[in-house]
Amino acid sequence: MKKPIIAKNKPVVLELEPGTYHWCSCGKSKDQPFCDGSHKGSPFKPVTIRLANKKKLVLCQCKQTNNPPFCDGSHQRNIIMGQGETEM
Numbered sequence: 001m002k003k004p005i006i007a008k009n010k011p012v013v014l015e016l017e018p019g020t021y022h023w024c025s026c027g028k029s030k031d032q033p034f035c036d037g038s039h040k041g042s043p044f045k046p047v048t049i050r051l052a053n054k055k056k057l058v059l060c061q062c063k064q065t066n067n068p069p070f071c072d073g074s075h076q077r078n079i080i081m082g083q084g085e086t087e088m
C-alpha cells in the first residue's frame, strides 16, 4: 500500500462553520488540511467531514493518523523515527 506524503508534522486546530469539508488523505494538497484534487491518479481519496454545527476540530496533517481526519498523535511517532518534516 502506498503511503501518504507528510504534509506537516503537526495537526491544525480549526473552528469550522456548519457545512461539508473534504480532508486530504494523500498529503499532496496545497490547501492543507483540505483536498485540492491533487490525489487524482493515486489510490487516495479525501475523507468527507459533515458538520451540522460550528465545531472545533484537531485535524491531522501528517496523514499517518489511524483515526482520519483527526489527529491521534502519530506525528510525534514520526518525529521520533526521523521521518518527514520536523517543523513544530
Ligand code: FES
Pocket: 023, 024, 025, 026, 027, 028, 029, 034, 035, 036, 037, 038, 039, 040, 044, 045, 046, 047
Ligand atoms: Fe489529498 Fe485530495 S489532494 S486527498
